[in-house]
Amino acid sequence: MSAPLATAPAAPAPVPAPPIFKVDRLTVAFPERGGTEVAPIVDFDLVVEAGRITCLLGPSGCGKTTLLKALGGFVVGRDTGGVVYRGRYLTEPTPDIVMIFQEHNLFPWLSVRGNVGFGLRHSPGEPAARRARLERMLGTVGLAEAAGRYPHQLSGGMRQRAAIARALVTEPKVLLLDEPFSALDVTLRRRMHALLRAVWTETRTTMVMVTHSVEEAIVVGHRVVVLGGRPASVLLDVPTEGAAYRDRYDPAFLELQKRIESLIE
Template structure:
């Protein structure tokens, strides 16, 4: 079962050549253990920054980030990231890539091999275990990345637009497979995306951020039966509701760029 996550009045800023720029400001968010939360918002709203804070890669300039009752002060094996790029090591086989984190964590050989075999089977890559990343399709590479992440048995899985570079059929299949893996493991998932339909298809709840400095402008609970697909009429209807929050922010002067996901803006 996953761990609860609590962000309280979180602010983060980055220094550049000019004055320091706030990426997030006043974010308070409570995520239950085992919840699947999607975060959407325009480019530059701090979505990836939020994931980095929970992962412990950076620390907030204000507020606190707490996972399972403990303040986050740095990275930990209880939190694992999955990125848009699969980040597989090209010189390692699929099997060794999936087992890489376990090996670094000091897991015994027999246990590591059993865990890797189990997760390769779960993601449908048993027959590709001895191949290298360049021999895999984009969808297969992202499956390997998922297997590597879940094999670590994280309490919190942080996903930064992991399917945005895939073709539509591969993305749709991975949507269904990720929902199955989440339901099986009970892992807490925080999933960042520009695509509103993807957020509704995957999340138990969709959190909407304003443009930077990002802060929460609304949430939409998703009570639809699983598995869900982005083409579902109910998914499309709820996606319009999420889009409406962003439109309302526009009218209040909180700019939320529009457009397709290919140009880095929020898409429906």
């Protein structure tokens, strides 16, 4: 065993990546009973780079889901600002961007193959090519053998893998994930982290993932953004590339984890 390093190993210089989202003075307010409103996001700015995994952390209720929905065009902010996606303000959802929720939302009456293939029903291309893509995606998430099973015959991890496959089989430009693994136990969750990284390595899909697990954010993300306050602001924005952040026992990993946890508490 080598002696512990006095300083954290230097992270490699981040690869420059073009922005895919520019959150530009986004304000989202919800009406409340009695004529008042709750505005978790006010005049909020954030740039998200293409082809990387950005993880969002923050205390419950701080506006993470609202922000993620705005990135998907599912929630549209006040017209004083908004979300610029590839140069245009988003005003509605686009097939380019898909979102995965904590609950898998699989169709119970369709098999895994049926569920994953469902996303392809409107896709262009030859049926044979689409079928090949479907089978490849089932293999990528390790569900080739279980493709004939129905959701109730699957474990929680398998269901979430099917949901990821269904989202990715259409080859979206962006995958938004809202606490996708929080219903899974820690072992399964760590396997899902490795799977998500493997899928990213293969597809280079831009991903934005909300999580409440600091470990998950660091280990999966190329960048971790910590939100807090009301309305939400960015408390910390750190690159988490580099080998140190893939190893949850690395001193640099633990130091960052501690720093983020103290911010959120």
